[in-house]
Amino acid sequence: MIFKVTAKNELKKLFENLAAHNRVVGPVQIGENKNGKPLYAFEDVHEFSDLRLDYTTTRLPAKRFFLPFEENLATFKIEDGNWEKTVDYNVEQPVVFFGLHPCDINALNKLDKVLMHSVYPMPYYVAKRKNMFIVGIDCIPQPHCFCRSMGSDTALTGFDLFITDIGDKYFIEILTDTAFNFLRYLKIEEPNDKDHVKYMKSHEKKSKKFTANVDTNDLTKILDLEFQSGVWEQWGGKCLGCGSCSHVCPTCYCYGVEETVDIDLKGAKKTKKLHSCTLIDFAEVAGGHNFRPHRNDRLKYRYYHKHRGFVEAFEESLCVGCGRCGETCLAGITVPEVIASVRGNGRKK
Numbered sequence: 001m002i003f004k005v006t007a008k009n010e011l012k013k014l015f016e017n018l019a020a021h022n023r024v025v026g027p028v029q030i031g032e033n034k035n036g037k038p039l040y041a042f043e044d045v046h047e048f049s050d051l052r053l054d055y056t057t058t059r060l061p062a063k064r065f066f067l068p069f070e071e072n073l074a075t076f077k078i079e080d081g082n083w084e085k086t087v088d089y090n091v092e093q094p095v096v097f098f099g100l101h102p103c104d105i106n107a108l109n110k111l112d113k114v115l116m117h118s119v120y121p122m123p124y125y126v127a128k129r130k131n132m133f134i135v136g137i138d139c140i141p142q143p144h145c146f147c148r149s150m151g152s153d154t155a156l157t158g159f160d161l162f163i164t165d166i167g168d169k170y171f172i173e174i175l176t177d178t179a180f181n182f183l184r185y186l187k188i189e190e191p192n193d194k195d196h197v198k199y200m201k202s203h204e205k206k207s208k209k210f211t212a213n214v215d216t217n218d219l220t221k222i223l224d225l226e227f228q229s230g231v232w233e234q235w236g237g238k239c240l241g242c243g244s245c246s247h248v249c250p251t252c253y254c255y256g257v258e259e260t261v262d263i264d265l266k267g268a269k270k271t272k273k274l275h276s277c278t279l280i281d282f283a284e285v286a287g288g289h290n291f292r293p294h295r296n297d298r299l300k301y302r303y304y305h306k307h308r309g310f311v312e313a314f315e316e317s318l319c320v321g322c323g324r325c326g327e328t329c330l331a332g333i334t335v336p337e338v339i340a341s342v343r344g345n346g347r348k349k
């Protein structure tokens with residue numbers, strides 16, 4: 001990794017050069033909540049002044065740009081008894097993500113493990129992922145963030161360059177050749193001792209701001225032990241089975257495939273739609289049998305996949321601690337509270 005510093009007003013040049021030939025997606029303000037606090041979302045950005053690099057969090061992750069809710073996998077044309085299949089990976093142009101927080105970069109790293117580097121890679125995801133340029137930016141922990149507990153409060157890989165605000169300058173971490181090439185448009189300098197100290201201090205300051213946490217020590221073992229625990233029924237009794245937690249989760253990738261045939265039988269298409277393990281039909285199979293008809297079993301499955309099964313397969317959890325699920329859940333179900341209750345020291349309602 002290479003480190004540089006630059007004056008804050010130089011960043012605009014980086015944006016403009018990246019935006020000249022690429023689609024840029026970044027955090028923008030889309031309104032205010034009822035308490036007057038700004039609401040942010042990842043959207044296409046055309047002007048540097050529209051970017052809100054000081055954003056707190058977005059309700060939806062950037063997932064829709066590389067793992068869309070609905071995507072055509074293939075279309076078919078049928079004529080004179082012959083059929084032709086067309087596959088499109090739906091990549092129109094390279095996308096620059098300008099201003100991803102460490103949790104969202106780490107979420108991408110986890111998705112890569114399953115969708116890019118596993119035995120069965122998903123070409124639709126791989127094609128989009130290979131056409132990305134990522135500018136990460138450090139964040140200020142919010143009350144619902146527990147990324148520190150999940151080891152996702154900093155990003156070591158998965159970005160091209162990463163920016164930290166050290167007061168009068170930006171401290172830049174450079175990970176790829178492409179990023180280094182783009183930096184030639186900016187006035188950059190080697191960081192001096194003072195910059196190093198400011199960088200370390202900014203991390204120290206950030207660590208002190210976390211209020212939410214999850215005790216992950218021996219968690220897989222504890223989940224094994226507590227598989228039959230009554231807490232799952234208690235949380236399941238609150239869960240509405242709405243699927244919102246998966247919808248806002250940057251690491252949820254489960255999907256279903258639907259095939260539809262045109263009424264004139266001359267065409268057909270295969271469509272992928274993101275699904276949620278908390279929805280009632282997630283584990284329903286042909287013949288109508290449902291392996292998890294009860295909400296408590298489905299909610300439990302979500303936690304066991306993220307915090308146990310994925311750890312067994314990839315040696316890390318499938319949760320980055322962004323807290324979006326808890327912020328979105330109408331029943332007020334949050335990961336820190338559920339895990340604490342499984343450990344026997346949290347709320348059990």
Ligand code: SF4
Nearest residue numbers: 239240242243245329
């Ligand atoms: S945990 Fe919350 S968001 Fe998730 S399905 Fe249940 S009620 Fe919906």
Ligand code: SF4
Nearest residue numbers: 249319320322323325
């Ligand atoms: S499970 Fe919740 S806290 Fe964990 S990554 Fe998904 S949305 Fe974020």
